[in-house]
Amino acid sequence: MAKIKKGDTVIVIAGKEKGKQGTVLSVSEDRILVEGLNLVTKHKKPNRVTGAEGGLVKQEASLHISNVAILNATTQKADRVGYQTIDGVKTRVYKSNGEAVAVAK
Numbered sequence: 001m002a003k004i005k006k007g008d009t010v011i012v013i014a015g016k017e018k019g020k021q022g023t024v025l026s027v028s029e030d031r032i033l034v035e036g037l038n039l040v041t042k043h044k045k046p047n048r049v050t051g052a053e054g055g056l057v058k059q060e061a062s063l064h065i066s067n068v069a070i071l072n073a074t075t076q077k078a079d080r081v082g083y084q085t086i087d088g089v090k091t092r093v094y095k096s097n098g099e100a101v102a103v104a105k
Contacts, residue, residue, distance in 0.1 A: 002027055003081040003092065004070055008101070010034060011078050014067040021071060031062035038063050072096060 004010060008024045012034070022034040040061045046054030069078035072094050080095040092101040 002029075002032075002065055004032065004065065004068065005092075009071045009073070010068040011071045012037060012063065012067060013069050013078055015063070017063070025060065027065070028062070030065050032065045032068055033060055033062050034068065035060065070094075070101065072099075073102065074099065 004024060004027060006024050006027055009021060010024055010032070011021050012018050015038075017037050020037055022037045025033040025035050027033075038061045039058045042057045042059055044052070044054050044057050046052065070081055071077070072079040075096065077096075081092050081101060082095050084091055084093050084098075086100070093099060094101060
């Protein structure tokens with residue numbers, strides 16, 4: 001089960017985008033899409049029906065979930081996530097300081 005959710009701020013810890021931060025757009029089983037990171041160039045054909053223009057389009061490609069870590073807002077460093085039951089509610093918490101992770105929008 002992925003402990004990173006849509007809307008979380010993450011930092012890349014491995015690969016060509018190492019050290020960069022972004023917001024999670026989507027999460028599948030083991031891949032993650034981060035806003036503005038891992039950009040690739042796609043060749044798009046024009047479409048007469050929809051009126052979409054063709055050409056070169058830059059878009060985000062997915063990263064493996066093991067190459068990113070959630071960003072702790074207080075320490076501004078990569079952190080791991082655990083779970084605790086607080087007032088009868090299962091909550092995600094940072095492993096380093098035990099603070100609750102901000103709720104993803």
